[in-house]
Amino acid sequence: MAMVIPSTTITDNVRLNHLAALDVIGADAEKFLQGQTSAQVSLADGEFAPLTCFCTPKGRMLANGQLLRLNAEHFRLILSVSLTDSLAAHLKKFAAFYRAELIHDTNITFIGASKEADTLAESLGLTLPEQPYAQSVNEQSSVVRVAGEMPRWLFCTTETTIEASSQQVVDDEAQQAAWQLADIRSGIAWLSEAQQDQFLPQMLNWEALGGISFKKGCYTGQEVVARAHFRGQVKKRLVHAELTSTTLPETGASIKTELDKAMGEIVASVRRDNDSVELLAVMNTKATEEAMPLYWEGNALTLLPLPYAIERLDPEQLAATLKGQV
Template structure:
């Protein structure tokens, strides 16, 4: 990705190979997931696809993703390809006690669309949802409206053999740049067991239900929220550089003290990079000067407030 400049828009149906599908099936699929994930699983009803995450007992994220319901006994988790195997291995330790199975569904093709979304939806005989996190589904396809300024839809297609789909790197970069501008960071293998959900602003995006019962890590996540103990937050920033910083690269002050770390980044043009980084809230509040390897890092506004957004509220707004 270091040499790729994003397209200014998404004109083609682009294959998003960095995403994967982990299917959870069975009579106890909902009950099983309810005890493992931060989402209120019943809200995933085929019309609303909530963000969610899976945590260690210490509240650190093993994976984050989006939860879809395909039918009464079939859920699909969309997450980073790099995390499917490890998350499945972790969850299988608990799935053995339920009538539920986990399957990495490699037959699903993820397609990002914007300008061409309407015609793609027509060809797949699926309704194009209008509101962010809304889902439409038929027997072969699910489609989700993605949040952000650019109108975008994520299609999950069981059979894409008859579709025109491109593997265009500038189009993929444009998709990932819009994720950054939407303030959404998808965890990868390099960042596993590292962040509390709040450090990725997950509760501000509706990715944590504080109204559900227990799940692994729930006590730590709830304590951090109600006691205001989160001292690091996800920020959107711009960097004047012609190379991408590594995942985990330090953001420092003028005396090279680490104040944060890069989560994801994409080239904006030949001379600048946009990124998401987990930063010290003190550094942000005090408007400290920030640098990556001597280059200035400029903070940009996020498109959402840093306050709790209940997924129950999101679900109700989609149906209103």
């Protein structure tokens, strides 16, 4: 595998090929999604785009993503491209009972932007959202302000629209790595096919990012997710860490103690420079609470802070804050 070192900043509009769009369209689209996803779907109103996830009946995540409403009967889920087909196949078993259609739109292009976001938004006829989770949409394109300390925006459009805008979009691996490094530093882990059906949402700190509504009614896996929250039964948590290594760990690689006991596994990793890696890992809380020395293939792991508290953040509160109601 070629060595890719991230740019220190996201200087260009960069195409993000690791993301995909799964559209849910129809008169019953909202009702259908309400019974399947952790988000309070009515909050996705074209201005607020909540994080969400889809679970098995045992509460394990099949996919996580961000939910946009494009119009009254059209929702778009942004998620890992590796999960789109499997999630669509799973949801179609339930969609048959609703006036709702699932479409994996392969014509959609995702573009990450930071410094050039203003210019790109103007060329696409969009208002650039100022607050995290805020969304702007028109008939051709949409944009969401990404959560995290670095100002970032995720654009969703088509190649035809981009060509008409005359805006340059790069396929630069260093810029793509810079975007993924920003996700890691923001404590946002995107589930991939390799770890599907393994984690409760709380193991990816999803409730701390506003990705779970504990105020809505039933959805698939809701009972298990709620019980884990209210009984304090979450024994694994997402951590941010670094290690010195010239090799990039694979997704799912094991984090171990000095006695070779597995205590966690890597969810995402990006090379920071020639000799170091930053990563997100799901870790046994005992290992972090007791400050155990931890290793990946003999390389010592150093824990880094996350930019948010590990506590419940209700999406209802986020939506109200966005609208200036609190």
